[in-house]
Amino acid sequence: MGFPTTRMRRLRATRPLRGLVRETELSAADLIYPLFVAEGLAGREPIWTMPGIERLSIDEAVSESGAALALGIPAVILFGIPARKDPEGSGAYDDEGIVQLATRAIKHAHPELLVVTDLCLCEYTDHGHCGVLHQPDGAAPGEPEVDNDATLELLARTAVSQARAGADIVAPSDMMDGRIGHIREALDGAGLTRTPIMAYSSKFASAFYGPFRAAADSAPASGDRLGYQLDPANGDEAVRESLLDVQEGADLLMVKPALPYLDIIRRVKDATTLPLVAYNTGGEYAMLKAAAAAGYMDERRSVLEALTGIKRAGADIIITYHAKDVALWLK
Ligand code: PBG
Ligand code: ZN
Numbered sequence: 001m002g003f004p005t006t007r008m009r010r011l012r013a014t015r016p017l018r019g020l021v022r023e024t025e026l027s028a029a030d031l032i033y034p035l036f037v038a039e040g041l042a043g044r045e046p047i048w049t050m051p052g053i054e055r056l057s058i059d060e061a062v063s064e065s066g067a068a069l070a071l072g073i074p075a076v077i078l079f080g081i082p083a084r085k086d087p088e089g090s091g092a093y094d095d096e097g098i099v100q101l102a103t104r105a106i107k108h109a110h111p112e113l114l115v116v117t118d119l120c121l122c123e124y125t126d127h128g129h130c131g132v133l134h135q136p137d138g139a140a141p142g143e144p145e146v147d148n149d150a151t152l153e154l155l156a157r158t159a160v161s162q163a164r165a166g167a168d169i170v171a172p173s174d175m176m177d178g179r180i181g182h183i184r185e186a187l188d189g190a191g192l193t194r195t196p197i198m199a200y201s202s203k204f205a206s207a208f209y210g211p212f213r214a215a216a217d218s219a220p221a222s223g224d225r226l227g228y229q230l231d232p233a234n235g236d237e238a239v240r241e242s243l244l245d246v247q248e249g250a251d252l253l254m255v256k257p258a259l260p261y262l263d264i265i266r267r268v269k270d271a272t273t274l275p276l277v278a279y280n281t282g283g284e285y286a287m288l289k290a291a292a293a294a295g296y297m298d299e300r301r302s303v304l305e306a307l308t309g310i311k312r313a314g315a316d317i318i319i320t321y322h323a324k325d326v327a328l329w330l331k
């Protein structure tokens with residue numbers, strides 16, 4: 001008599017039994033669908049780095065939002081592509097800016113759809129950095145640096161402008177220090193006490209943003225974002241950033257990208273109690289799309305497996321360009 005043979009396969013024997021004991025269930029209700037809204041565009045324009053995703057006019061963004069809602073997707077996140085850029089990224093906090101106009105139009109047409117607005121300057125600055133630049137004392141000429149505190153003021157103005165336009169959630173993606181507290185204060189000061197902040201709290205300096213930057217035309221003209229985004233090698237620091245954002249008043253936290261950072265998703269989930277968002281970035285989308293198009297992998301199975309993995313790692317909500325496909329497949 002030894003120990004009884006453990007029959008793990010007993011629980012895998014039939015489909016209903018597998019369903020009963022399944023630990024993670026992916027649902028359209030978990031997803032946020034990103035939309036690129038371009039100022040002055042008529043209709044739609046394909047994005048070559050992200051097959052199946054397009055730049056949209058405001059009218060097309062309204063109809064795409066309706067399509068997402070009809071599939072059971074509860075939220076979209078808006079990225080604006082302005083007609084003109086300048087050093088201060090003034091298009092971001094223009095009350096008639098592209099994201100503000102799109103937010104109003106979408107909320108008017110689909111009041112029950114949640115509109116999340118990405119809150120950053122890099123799509124609006126002519127130099128492509130996430131904040132305004134300055135020349136720090138003692139720096140070599142021609143090596144500008146993002147001015148953290150000057151940027152905070154502009155981010156706060158952007159948040160108030162977006163929330164006044166009807167944004168249900170503002171999502172700062174800039175990685176400046178102190179931005180969550182600063183934005184919270186500005187929103188509260190403007191009477192917008194009910195607008196939650198979805199903090200891009202652990203945002204890594206990632207090659208997986210390449211396809212997005214081609215879509216949003218927001219690659220830095222010179223330099224990189226290593227001065228403000230997280231080093232991909234650092235996990236403790238990501239947890240520290242997340243805890244700071246909690247202290248400053250974040251309502252939701254985020255890990256971005258998702259697939260190369262599943263350990264971070266789990267660590268942040270275990271270290272905090274806020275809803276946790278994972279951003280399945282353009283690069284993650286593009287790699288599965290390309291492999292599927294080449295016939296290397298089955299698209300449906302690989303996408304569902306990847307997103308289920310992100311949820312199993314600890315994400316409550318997933319921002320993904322696959323959202324509409326997934327919602328269709330799960331129907
Ligand atoms: C803007 C922003 C970026 C993404 C979301 N907000 C790009 C960046 O930081 O370069 C990336 C989204 C994606 O890769 O799909 N700061
Ligand atoms: Zn940015």
